[in-house]
Amino acid sequence: MRREGVVAVTGWIALAGFAVPLAAQARFYPTTAVTTGVEARRYSFGAGFGAASIRQVAAPLAIVVPVGRRFAIDVGTAIAATRVTRSDGSFAELNQITDTQVRASYIFGRDVAVVTVMVNLPTGDEEISVAEFAVTSAIASPFLSFPVSTYSSGTSVTGGVAVAQPLGPWNVGLAGSLRLNSKYEPFVDAPEPFTYREGLEGRVRFAAERLVGSTSLAMGLTYSTHGQDEFQRGSISLGGYQSGDRLVAEFGMSGPVGGGTLTGYIWNYHRFAARDSVDLGVANRENVVAAGLSGSFPLGRSVELQPGLEGRIWSPDRGTGRLLGLSTALAIRPADRFAVVPEGRIDAGSFETQAGRSITVTGWGFSLFIRYSL
Structure with a gap:
């Protein structure tokens, strides 16, 4: 089995779910690189949804720095402006920098184990108004991808370990992580001091990959x-809340087609019912399933066309949602160390309420990312 495949699986399971995109290679990160750009997304909703539109413009920044062949540090943050416009024309918005994630990663042995430590620094404003909290709630669902x-989620520390080994024609891996969160005051306009601490999060991930002919699975x-999340007002405990466990399943395959590469994928995100659902009156369970195709086709020595198609089905406690998205990107590499990727997309779908009413949703997006390797 290819050694590079073992490294890729190790990096995939170790780094999935962190803020900065993974890039596991034989040298982990081959060189120092800076990625930045701008990304805009807007969704408009039909009558009866409550919000007329939600739009966000974000400028991310990611820096990766390899230190030798086994150690790497990466940093990620963003500035984002989000506005929720209500049906009556009024709006609430939140414009600020997000938290900053700093991660250190080290490869042990013959590139079959990775240890990572990530610190979430509260560079975002921990204290927001109740109106701004409504904005953050509107962008939190995995169905509408902002x-x-x-x-901001306060200071936290996440430690993880991942291992991978060849098993016949497969490269398989297993990873685990724990995240410890600090206490902070989320609301600036609370009538009394109000503190919140998110409960300890544990995560386990299994991954596998192999080649079948020229196709990668x-x-x-x-x-x-x-x-349990903890709520406290002054010195008085307001009780706790324990959200449901989460399960994410993914499958993808990629192979050569017509001089380029075509990738098909499907994933399912499921959040189980909250343990305190009786007190809330709702179970807060949720399921999102998505399937799509993406391609990469050369248009010349330094330009690639990257079309994409994805469909999503959302099943919350009440009602359902469907969304179909089309995207087209150009990966332009005028030099070995420099890449520019502009992308545009459109979305269309609907929400079905519990009463059977259909509400339309349309969206568009644009992004321009620049990557420079030092």
């Missing part, structure tokens, strides 16, 4: 569980 889904399964 560039930034959370602004990859699959993953991630299970995460959360401890």
Whole structure:
């Protein structure tokens, strides 16, 4: 079995779910690189949804720095402006920098084990108004994909270990991580001091990949569980809340087609019912399934066309949602160390309420990313 495949699986299971995209190679990160750009996304909703539109413009920044062949540090943050416009024309918005994630990664042995430590630094404003909290809630669902889904979550530390080994024609791996969160005050306009601490999060991930002829197969399964969140007003405990466990299953295959590469994938995100659902009156369970195709086809020595098609089905506690998206990107590499990727997309779908009413949703997006390797 290819050694590079073992490294790729190790990196995939070790780094999946962190803020900065993974790039596991024989040298982990082959060179220092800086990625930045701008990404805009807007969704408009039909009558009866409550919000007329949600739009977000974000400018991310990611820096990766290899230190020798086994150690790497990467940093990721973003500035994001989000506005939720209500049906009556009023709006709420949140414009600020997000938290910053700093991660250190080290490869042990013959590139079959990775240890990572990530610190979430609260560079985002921990204290927001109740109106701004409504904005953060609107972008949090995995159904509508916004560039930034959370602004600030306080200080936290995540430690993880991943191992991978060849098993016959497969490269298989297993990873685990724990995240410890600090206490912070989420609301700036609370009538009394109000503190919140998210419960301990544990995550286990299994991944596998192999080649079948010229086609690459990859699959993953991630299970995460959360401890009880704690709420406190002054010195008085307001009780706790324990959200449901989460399960994410992924499968993808990629192979050569017509001088380029075509990739097909499917994933399913499921959040189980909250353990305190009786107190809330709702179970807060949720399921999102998505399937899509993406391609990469050369148009010349330094330009690639990257079309994409994806469909999603959302099943929350009440009602359902469907969304179909089309995207087209150009990967332009005018030099070995420099790449520019502009992309445009459109989305169309609907929400079905529990009463059977259909509400239309349309969307568009644009992004321009620049990557420079030092």
